Amino acid sequence: MIKWGIVGLGNMAQKFAHSVKETDNAKLIAISSLNNERLKSFKENFKIDKNFVFDNYNDLISCNEVDAVYIATVNNSHVKLIKMCAENKKNILCEKPIALNFQEARDAADYINKYNVIFYEALAYYSHGQTKNLIGLINEKKLGKIISINSTFGFKVKRINPKSRIFDKSLGGGSILDIGCYPLSLLNLFFKNNESMKFKNAKGSFASTDVDDSAEANLLIGNKIDAFIKVSFKENLENKVVIKFENGSLIIPSPWLPESKSYIDVNYVNSNYKKFFTSTRSLFGNQIQNVSANIESNKRKDDFLVNIEESLKIMNNLTIWSNLIRK
DSSP states (O other): OOOEEEESSSHHHHHHHHHHHGGGEEEEEEEEOOHHHHHHHHHHHHOOGGGESSSHHHHTTTTTTTEEEEEEEEEEEEEEHHHHHHTOOOEEOOSSSSOHHHHHHHHHHHHHHHHHHOOOOGGGGGSSSEEEEEEEEHHHHHSSEEEEEEEEEEEESSSSTTTTTTTGGGGTTTTTHTTTTTHHHHHHHHHSSOEEEEEEEEEEETTTSSSSEEEEEEEEEETTTEEEEESSSOOOOOOOOOEEEEEEEEEEEESSSOEEEEEEEEEESSSSEEEEOOOSSOOOHHHHHHHHHHTTTOOOOOOOSBBHHHHHHHHHHHHHHHHHHTT
């Protein structure tokens, strides 16, 4: 049984605390926040022992009873907390993005490797059964070779709040950092054999706070596969993935936040069907179960979880994308 502590008690911490109840190998025992009201409410709602309620992050991270820490704070604080966890030999599940740029991510990786702790980045869709079945369908090779991939993630934010985490530059705001990791991480699922991934072009727009509120890019993978990715805070995009093959296509209507019951549209030249999947756990419950199992077995690499090596690949491309749209 992995004993978890949460650092930061915002929306994602609430989801984690509810979802951990679905698992059989994880238990939430400790919480920390700089906000006393949130601490009090969280303690009461999730029945946390008063001895494991901390008003600072360091005391939780150094607590001997805690095996693993879920980092659920704002983006600009992740690297500092990752380092602190590593130094205290705490395994880590960190909300995305791991850092604000590639150099920061490299710095975090150095600590993770130096102190030999297990790290995963919280892109929960990776370990969902839908994603595993998607790769299974591709590996069957009945559809032939991949020709192109189109993936989007966008939602319309009606009012810009300069102090909100997605629009405040100092907190690591912007559409690329906040949600760009989804379409970019998807590409990593298919191309793990050191194929080249090159940006052909990119463009974006900026909010009044100087963070990008939309961005898109065309990429070439392995000199043979075209990929298009787009993220936005300005419009509700289709939020789906379309993969075209020589002999048909796969369409994932809900790739990033699949429900317990989900499906993939499988389209051949002369036929099509929906392949359904049912999960016994929620998206986040499944992630916690899998991460906890890997911590128990001291497993640092998993094709369907984002470890530090995969995080570095994603962050490198996020940084390239961010730089390209500012040229």
